[in-house]
Structure formats: C-alpha cells, structure tokens
Amino acid sequence: MTNQTKYETHEHDVLIIGAGGAGLRAAIEGLAAGARVAVVSKSLLGKAHTVMAEGGIAAAMANVDKADSWRTHFRDTMRGGKLLNNWRMAQLHAQEAPERVRELEQWGALFDRTSDGDILQRAFGGHTFKRLCHVGDRTGLEMIRTLQDRGVQMGFDVFMECTIIRLLTDGKRVVGAFGYWREQGRFVVLKAKAVVMATGGIGKAWRVTSNSWEYTGDGMALAYDAGAELLDMEFVQFHPTGMVWPPGVQGILVTEAVRGEGGILRNKEGQRFMEKYDPNRMELSTRDVVARSIYTEVREGRGSEHGGAYLDISHKPAEYVKQKLPSMYHQFKELADVDITKGPMEVGPTCHYMMGGIRVEAETAASSLPGLFAAGEAAAGLHGANRLGGNSLSDLLVFGRRAGLGAAAYADKAPAASINDGQIAEAERDMLAPFDRGEGENPYSVHRDLQETMQNLVGIFRVEEDMNKAMGELEKLKARAARGRVEGSRLFNPGWHLSRDLKSMLTVSEAVTRSAMARKESRGAHSRIDFPKLDEQVWGRQHNLITRDGDRMKLQQIPVDAIPGELNELLAEDK
Amino acid sequence: MADAILEVFRGTQEAGAAKQYTVPIAPGMVVLDALHYIQANLEPDLAVRWNCKAGKCGSCSAEVNGKPRLTCKTRMDALPTDKPITVYPMKSFPVIKDLVTDVSWNYRVNKKIPPFSPKPKTDWKMYQEDMDRVQEFRKCIECFLCQNVCHVVRDHHKKEEFGGPRFFVRVAALEMHPLDNVSRAKLLKDELGIGYCNITKCCTEVCPEEIKITDNAIIPLKERVVDEFYDPVMKLVRKIRGAPKAD
Numbered sequence A: 001m002t003n004q005t006k007y008e009t010h011e012h013d014v015l016i017i018g019a020g021g022a023g024l025r026a027a028i029e030g031l032a033a034g035a036r037v038a039v040v041s042k043s044l045l046g047k048a049h050t051v052m053a054e055g056g057i058a059a060a061m062a063n064v065d066k067a068d069s070w071r072t073h074f075r076d077t078m079r080g081g082k083l084l085n086n087w088r089m090a091q092l093h094a095q096e097a098p099e100r101v102r103e104l105e106q107w108g109a110l111f112d113r114t115s116d117g118d119i120l121q122r123a124f125g126g127h128t129f130k131r132l133c134h135v136g137d138r139t140g141l142e143m144i145r146t147l148q149d150r151g152v153q154m155g156f157d158v159f160m161e162c163t164i165i166r167l168l169t170d171g172k173r174v175v176g177a178f179g180y181w182r183e184q185g186r187f188v189v190l191k192a193k194a195v196v197m198a199t200g201g202i203g204k205a206w207r208v209t210s211n212s213w214e215y216t217g218d219g220m221a222l223a224y225d226a227g228a229e230l231l232d233m234e235f236v237q238f239h240p241t242g243m244v245w246p247p248g249v250q251g252i253l254v255t256e257a258v259r260g261e262g263g264i265l266r267n268k269e270g271q272r273f274m275e276k277y278d279p280n281r282m283e284l285s286t287r288d289v290v291a292r293s294i295y296t297e298v299r300e301g302r303g304s305e306h307g308g309a310y311l312d313i314s315h316k317p318a319e320y321v322k323q324k325l326p327s328m329y330h331q332f333k334e335l336a337d338v339d340i341t342k343g344p345m346e347v348g349p350t351c352h353y354m355m356g357g358i359r360v361e362a363e364t365a366a367s368s369l370p371g372l373f374a375a376g377e378a379a380a381g382l383h384g385a386n387r388l389g390g391n392s393l394s395d396l397l398v399f400g401r402r403a404g405l406g407a408a409a410y411a412d413k414a415p416a417a418s419i420n421d422g423q424i425a426e427a428e429r430d431m432l433a434p435f436d437r438g439e440g441e442n443p444y445s446v447h448r449d450l451q452e453t454m455q456n457l458v459g460i461f462r463v464e465e466d467m468n469k470a471m472g473e474l475e476k477l478k479a480r481a482a483r484g485r486v487e488g489s490r491l492f493n494p495g496w497h498l499s500r501d502l503k504s505m506l507t508v509s510e511a512v513t514r515s516a517m518a519r520k521e522s523r524g525a526h527s528r529i530d531f532p533k534l535d536e537q538v539w540g541r542q543h544n545l546i547t548r549d550g551d552r553m554k555l556q557q558i559p560v561d562a563i564p565g566e567l568n569e570l571l572a573e574d575k
Numbered sequence B: 001m002a003d004a005i006l007e008v009f010r011g012t013q014e015a016g017a018a019k020q021y022t023v024p025i026a027p028g029m030v031v032l033d034a035l036h037y038i039q040a041n042l043e044p045d046l047a048v049r050w051n052c053k054a055g056k057c058g059s060c061s062a063e064v065n066g067k068p069r070l071t072c073k074t075r076m077d078a079l080p081t082d083k084p085i086t087v088y089p090m091k092s093f094p095v096i097k098d099l100v101t102d103v104s105w106n107y108r109v110n111k112k113i114p115p116f117s118p119k120p121k122t123d124w125k126m127y128q129e130d131m132d133r134v135q136e137f138r139k140c141i142e143c144f145l146c147q148n149v150c151h152v153v154r155d156h157h158k159k160e161e162f163g164g165p166r167f168f169v170r171v172a173a174l175e176m177h178p179l180d181n182v183s184r185a186k187l188l189k190d191e192l193g194i195g196y197c198n199i200t201k202c203c204t205e206v207c208p209e210e211i212k213i214t215d216n217a218i219i220p221l222k223e224r225v226v227d228e229f230y231d232p233v234m235k236l237v238r239k240i241r242g243a244p245k246a247d
Helices: A021-032 A071-081 A087-106 A140-152 A220-226 A286-299 A316-325 A326-335 A393-414 A423-434 A443-457 A464-482 A494-517 A565-570 B029-039 B102-113 B128-138 B145-149 B166-173 B185-193 B202-206 B213-229 B232-241
Strands: A010-019 A037-040 A155-157 A162-170 A173-181 A187-197 A236-243 A264-266 A308-314 A345-354 A372-375 A542-549 A552-559 B002-009 B016-024 B061-064 B067-070 B085-088 B095-097
Touching: A010 A021, A010 A155, A010 A173, A010 A220, A010 A393, A021 A037, A021 A140, A021 A187, A021 A393, A037 B061, A071 A087, A071 A565, A087 A393, A140 A393, A140 B095, A140 B102, A140 B128, A162 A220, A162 A423, A173 A423, A187 A220, A187 A393, A187 A423, A220 A372, A220 A494, A236 A326, A264 A286, A264 A565, A286 A308, A286 A345, A316 A326, A326 A345, A345 A552, A372 A393, A372 B002, A393 A464, A423 A494, A443 A464, A443 A494, A443 B029, A494 A542, A494 A552, A552 B016, B002 B029, B002 B095, B016 B029, B029 B085, B061 B102, B061 B145, B067 B095, B067 B145, B067 B202, B102 B166, B128 B166, B128 B213, B145 B166, B145 B202, B166 B185, B185 B213
Parallel strands: A010 A037, A010 A187, A037 A155, A187 A372, B002 B085
Antiparallel strands: A162 A173, A173 A187, A236 A345, A264 A308, A308 A345, A542 A552, B002 B016, B061 B067, B061 B085
C-alpha cells in the first residue's frame, strides 16, 4: 500500500534544496550540529548560480577603511533597502558577516590581500566604506568551491541533477520532498525532519536576465503551494549593467566591480549622466538608481549604438584592469570583440535578483510552515526594497548558517511523521501528463511568451494599465502551460524539465505582478510611472504578503516591524 | 541572414548517431546559442548541460569540430561554414544522452584529496605575492575539458589509478597554499598516479581559464614526489629524521 516500496526513498534529518552558497553553508552547519544532511541540486555540484557572483562579499572587516563597523553596514543596508528591510536580519547580517568571511578563509579560500597581508576590500554601490572582500572578479567561484570542498569532506549526501516538484506535508508540517532525477526521469522520495529551501530566484521569467536556466522560482512556488507565506514579491532587482550586444549575450552580467574600480558611465553624447541622477555617489549609487538612469537615457534617445550606455574603465592601466577584472576582460574580448582596456563596454539593465521571497523569522530562518526553513535569494527580508551589491554573498553565508542551525535544532526535536501517498501520486500524475497529450504546445514557446510579458509589462518601470494586461496574459499562459505537451522519453529531456519549471515561473510571476499592482508608490527597485513618489504614510509602513487560498492567490498587507530606538538612531546619523 | 548546419550527436552510450540541423546565424552567436535554437524550435528533448552561458560555470563542455571546447565561448563566426559544424559529447566520459555525459568519476577522485589543513597557531596573514600562483589554480571552473583530453584517460582509460589534470591543479592549489600543513605527495604518487602523466600539455591547451596546468601545477608536483620518494639525499635525511610529514 505504501509508495515507499514503489519509489527510491532516502531519509535524512535535514534536506537542503539548492546547492548554491546558502544551501551549502546550511549543510555545513547542519552537519556540524550532528544532523544527517542531504543536499539536492538541479545542476551538478559547484555549478549553482553563486558561481556567477563576481564583485565580492560585503563584510565590515575594516581592513582597508578603519572607520567601518557593523553599524555603518547596517545603516547602508537599511538605507539601500528603503527601510523595508527586516531590521533584525539587517543587524544580524552586518554583525556576523566578518566572522563568516574569516571562516571561509579558514576553510581554504584565498581572497586578494592588502599590503599588510589582510583580506583586501573594494568599494561598491551604496556602501559607505570599502567593504567587499573579493578575489578579482570571481568571488563566487572561490566561495562555492570552498563550501563545496568543506561539505564533501564533512560528509553530506549530494543528490545532483535532481529536481524537486512537491513538498510533502503531514498536516501543516513539511516532512520531505518528492522529485525526479533529471538524468533518467525516475521519481524519488526524500523524507526529512526539516527542509531548507535555498533555491535562489526567478530571473528566467524575464527575457533579459543575468540568471541561468535554474532560476525559475522553484523554491518560492513549492513553498507557496505547501502553504508558506511570500513577502515583498514586487521587488525585483534589475542590475544596471548587463551586456547588450551581441544579441546572444544580452543580459550577461557585467560586474559592479567595474564601477567599484573606477568605471565611468556615459551616454552617446559623451555626457557622464550620473551627474544628473545622483551627483554625490555617481556611478556608485545604488543599483535601482543606476538602472533607472541608464534606462531613462536610452528612452530619451541618448543610448549607445545598441540601446545601452557606455561603461568605460580604459583610463586605468591595462595591466590593472586585467588583474582586477580578468573575467570581464575575457568575456568582452571573446563574446563581444571589445578590448575593455582600450575602449568602453556597452551595458544596460538586466533582471538579476529577487529581494522578495519566502517569509522567514530572522534568528532561525524558519518559514511560517513548521519544518520549512529558507535562506539566500529564496528568502525575503534582509534586502527590503533594493539589495546592495555584495550583500548577497554575505546573506548566503550568514543566513545559510542560521538556516542550517535552525533546521538541525528543529529536526532534533521533531516527532515522527508520515508520508502521504496521495500527495506523491498527484505530483507524479501532473508531472507525467504532458507525455500523454496527443496535441499541445511546446513549453519553449510558452516560456518565450512569459518572458516577453514580464519584460514588457512588469519591468523596471511599471504602470497599472500594463500590469492589468500582464495579469490577463498570465491567465492565458497558465492555460497554455496546462495543455503543454512534451516529446521524447523521460531520459534527460530538457523540454519535459522546462514544462515543470514553467509552472513555478508562472506562480511566482503572478505573485510579483499582484504585489506590484498593489504597491501604489515607487520605492527601491519598484518604480511606478503612475505613482512616482515614496508614500511613507501608507506604503512605508506595510509589506505585501502572498498566500495560497485554495486555488486562488491571496494578497494582504502586514505592518513593517518597528525599528528599536538605538538602531533607529543609527539610521538618523549623517554620513 | 545566413544559415549554419550543425551536426549533433543524438543518442545514448549504447546507440546513437549524428543528426543535422539548420540554424539561422545571428551576430556574435555561440555554439550553445545554436543548440538552444534547436531545443526551442526543432527538438525540445535535445540534452545539453549549461548554466551561466558566460564561461564561468564550466557546464557546457563538448567537442566542436573535434576540439574540446566550452560551447558558450565558441563563436560560430570563428568556425568554417562551408561544412557542417560537428558537436559531439566529451569522448572520455560515458554518454548519458546526446551531449550530456556521466562525469561522476571526477567527483569520486575529488573525495580522495585531503582538505586544506592550516598550520597551527597561524595569524592568517598572507601576502599577495605568495598567493598569485595559487590563485591561478583556483580559477578552475571544473569544465573537465582537461580530463577529457588527457590521453591517460582518453586513450588508456586509467580512471581507477589516475587523478587527471583537474585534480593535479586542485592538489597544487592545496600544496602551494601559504598556510597549508599537509603533504599530499604519497597520494599523488600512489592514488592519483601522477607518474602516468608524460607532460604532453594537451590539458594546458584546452583550458578555457588559461591555467598553465602542466608547467605550473603538474611539473612542480612531480618534483615534490621525486624529492620525497626518490631523491637519495632526501631519503637519507628522512631515515635520520623520521617519516615525511603526515599525509
């Protein structure tokens, strides 16, 4: 009678979904706490999106600027997030980030050094001091390799190329997950006392994005389906500088470190346009401001040849550029025929990061569902309305660790649970249905239309009319996706894989659009043409919260937590 | 716009054959773009691994016109168009399907390598000039092209007794870490079979990160093994002073 005889089944104390920085850091902490830990990843180990992070890890170590402290980092993060951040997360993050970086070093990471032999730190947008610990422009690779090696040595089980399609619940409690091996297409049951969602963001719902195929909002959608709350979903970060030419590379990230190292933005008239938008911080303004500035220049006819802006670092010595920005040098040389030591790059905004996500509790990373934890980009709270560059990698370390601790502690006390065979049977049926349809649409064409919809109607600048239209389009796309058909067998079949990822993207896109329509103001990454100002009285005091109500998506508002007195005073200070 | 013909391997380890596809060329297009075009428009079940599409994750390795390459960094306009562009899976690994191969051997080799173990009571001061050579090794994106092209693996199938260039690079990064305190010489000699390498530099040639694998990693490691196990003077020293440091 039980499905566990029918399916390959594994059992662990803590199951971590996602093997990027947050997932791996959670796994390490779970193991250190004595839990049996498994990590599931859609890709091979070490290929998660963290590997793409370039600029650095923000941590107030004060190796370069001695005046830096967690207080300033806290203030920068809160101000960058337009005070919509969870203040406690921002505080913990600023306080714990330096120790998390030192830990990486103790596990073998090799950061660039100061002349005194300490970890070198560079300037980045929105950070008052030089704060980003880095390795040239490949910091993410250093971080993921260090975490991966540490975890492997400590002995976690890794399930590579495995996609989770359903969280399993016993009552309200999360007790495991059901998924399939991408390779063979066989199903697998992963029982666990606690689950950590570390699945990253949703960039693949937009046409121009820096994100890889994995970024389909799986974790947010799975958590939502299981009954968890999603917070601040309107806040999608468009990184100011993605490649714009040639077409095949459009959206690929150009690290903010180019500006951190002194890069200058100009329009086609040669004007350094950031003087108009943020004369004090110029190119190192926050990402929301720089992205809107470039977009505005292009819209008003002052864009570069292929519809972007010019970003120039060629005034620095060629050797310096090659040493500090080696992968940018190669990326432009090989993919765009541009030598960045000699001339400017063409750059424009690209969908990059999701500030919103699963609502979690600051100390333990627990979601509103018992047994479910979340960390990294899949979770909401730390970054508020806009994330500062460098705060993502530190987020992964600080809250990955806390999620691992929280999950292990929960698992330690969790009573026995049972797996519901009905949930498994339903998920299996849904997953296999596209093979059985004689006719139906190719998931790639539905995906393409979803990307156009989100790109054109729920992009950098938003307006009621467009978003209404987007809601209509999303309904049609959902219907098309539900009638999708896939060809071929279950053996490593990307079309079939996409048909499932598409469902997650549609759920999350709807959450983004609903939240964006509700927030009738402009704050951080959320810019409304019809409501161009901050509205502190109403929207400065509330978050959008999304939950599932049967088959309907429910949107409500919840108040922003009051910031305690001493931290509030920090925010009031000048500088 | 002009079209290109791609000849892509379709099938499994047991059965398969190349199949031709016509793909329209766009400016700056790379081979991975062409494969994505086939997936989206012609055959949605074409199996390809990829992630970043920017040369940073090392997922999309294949053999393009017979050369091991990252398909995301191989420009279509750099390839001759008068004949089909061939795209085959990496030859040294078993095919799962189409261009996707079973690279799990690499993960098994990696597990054999003792991790970084810092010297006791270190103050964690390190200087850039001591780190430059190690950072070169840390650039490795694990595309496994070096493993694929190494003749010890590719032609002599010595997967059980040989670690391959990727893992010599990894060991070199650990051995040359300024604060590491473990010797991996015995591992290199006995388990990773560094002696099989006869420094033909095939690995260095295909490395997309331009790591000088042979010169900077393998040769210095071979020298360490010789110093520790074959040098008569060192042998005498060890006899007097006891065994080499723990491994």
